[in-house]
Amino acid sequence: MGQTLRDILDAAARGGFPPADGRTTVVPQPCDRDAGVLAFTGHSVVFTDEDPRWVYDTLAALDCDALAATMNPLFLAAFLERTGRTAETIDAVLVGPPLPGGPRLGLRETDVAHPRVAYARTRRDEVRAWVTEGAVLVMGRGVAGRLEVSVEVEEGVRHRGLGRALAEAARHLAGEPLWAQVAPGNARSARAFQAAGYRQVGAEVLLRARG
Known part of the structure; x- marks a missing residue:
């Protein structure tokens, strides 16, 4: 090891x-x-x-x-x-291997002022964000420099497979293994990432410096 x-x-x-x-x-x-x-x-x-x-x-x-x-x-x-x-x-910690080619989902990279992006910037480096109608995809360097992903879908466009499509699109954009952290109770998110080809490898708790 x-x-x-x-x-x-x-x-x-x-x-x-x-x-x-x-x-x-x-x-x-x-x-x-x-x-x-x-x-x-x-x-x-x-x-x-x-x-x-x-x-x-x-x-x-x-x-x-x-x-x-x-x-x-x-x-x-x-x-x-x-x-x-x-x-x-x-x-829960999941990882997905990169996929070749560009994502099938239409995405636009942006510097949008979104709470998900602001949150990521407090915990990751080199944060980048992409948007599509009603949703945002965020990637950045997190624990030990691994590439981490998070997605958020607005309530009005949920239950259409958009979360899974975003998680899969991230694998096309990554070029390296892509990590996702999902609260165990967030079954909807866990299902979306698993359907997009991520597999759970363990569980994790992070301790952050105060302030």
């Missing part, structure tokens, strides 16, 4: 995962902005600049299933207190 978070992510995008041995690997944060936990089947990766011994000692002290310990609320609460960071939600 690679020694950096980006090595681990690149391997996962190719279908290569850490061993399902119930263990946790601790690697350095890729940047000051991003710390957190990435859970695969039977193996977790904690990316932090904190002392790895603190991570292992804290996990060992939990009275819970070792396979799920890094996503246990008690560990996450301790992680947040230790780092002074904040977190939003645990997301």
